[in-house]
Amino acid sequence: MRVALFLTCVNDTLYPDTGRAVVKLLTRLGVEVDFPMAQTCCGQAHYNTGYRHETEPLARHFSDVFGEYEAIVTPSGSCGAMVRELYPRMGERARAEGRGGGLAAALAPVVPKTYELTEFLVDVLGVRSGGHNPAPGHTHPPPARGRGGGGRGARPPRLLHAVQGLELVELPGAEECCGFGGTFALKNSDVSAAMGTDKVGNAESTGAEVLCAADNSCLMHIGGTMTRLGSGMRPVHIAEILASTEEEPAA
Template identity: 50%
Template sequence: MFTNTGYADEAMPLVRAFIDVFDSYEHVVAPSGSCTGSVREQHLMLARRTGDSGLVREVEAMTPRVHELSEYLVDVLGVTDVGSYFPHRVTYHPTCHSLRMLRVGDKPLQLLRAVGGITLVDLPEREECCGFGGTFAMKNADVSVAMGSDKARHIRETDAEVVVASDNSCLTHIGGILHRQRAGVRTFHLAEVLASTQEDPAWSSHE
């Protein structure tokens, strides 16, 4: 949040804290394209701004180990079928940071296609932004809602029961609009679908 709104000095304690907490781990996995993108694309910029060469080296060593969930499963573990089961009609919204900053491509779709029982349908104009954009949604509320309404309309066109994405911020925005429209479409994070099994269906947690 600090970085995206121009508060670089205020962001620095978080960069240092991230190194302190996660430096001992071989891999760091985040269920968020936005957070992963911030660490991989912005932490080094912030570290260089301080002139602290030691911090720069630490960030350079850390950032390649930070992965978005679908990247970690597909690229690092080489897994696309995690044994999940989700018998519902689903459409997928690729979030802006995962699509444009991280370039995860179709990795989330590879994982979804392997889910048992799923009916996966294409989302029209899927690469269009949902309109959330962090503080953009607060500073430009009318534009944000208009963009979100376009996204909700495309989701409804698919007749999907569920829209899946990899960022809870986008899901919150889209879900709020769908709820106000009484569209009857539920929002699920990719991780929730992948965690769903016949014995413990994720669907029940959204009742």
């Protein structure tokens, strides 16, 4: 199976190890992974800030770059949700404004075959075993979109539970947002910081050494809060945990 890795701006710029982990993990599972060099931002930041029309060229470009692949895999639930949920909405809004159905038709090929990583692992590849990783205790907070965007909420903990030697503990208040929310953290910085502090406090109460999530945008916010508070916990993307196992995950 040939898939394209949609790494996203945040990972490409700040967390390249997550991209390497995704490639390592998928390759071990027999997937041929391409990285289209022409990929750019999906437009989520623009769209969420109210610049819908300015987002449309980015969405068209996304479709042009990724349209030929069997599947598009991203280690970001929020960017995956942008394509799966908000691209169709943009197309319909353009049609309602009398600009025809050109945008909707252009985006239609990529919408159903864009997958967040854990969704692809569980639903497409049928991964059930997480391999063996004699790591310290971890706690997993489903990101804000974990139970909504992409509908992937149960998949990350399911994959982590399947990793032998990894102790997974529940995170109090797991359904509460960490406070990042893209531009929300910029527009409402005091509220965002308070939410991040609450999230870190809940994570530290578990006694775990590692905080795992499936989106580095959330982990960036949480990790920054941990640094400011002097926390000893480490934020780690789930791809890096699964890729570091001694035995490959199995379908």
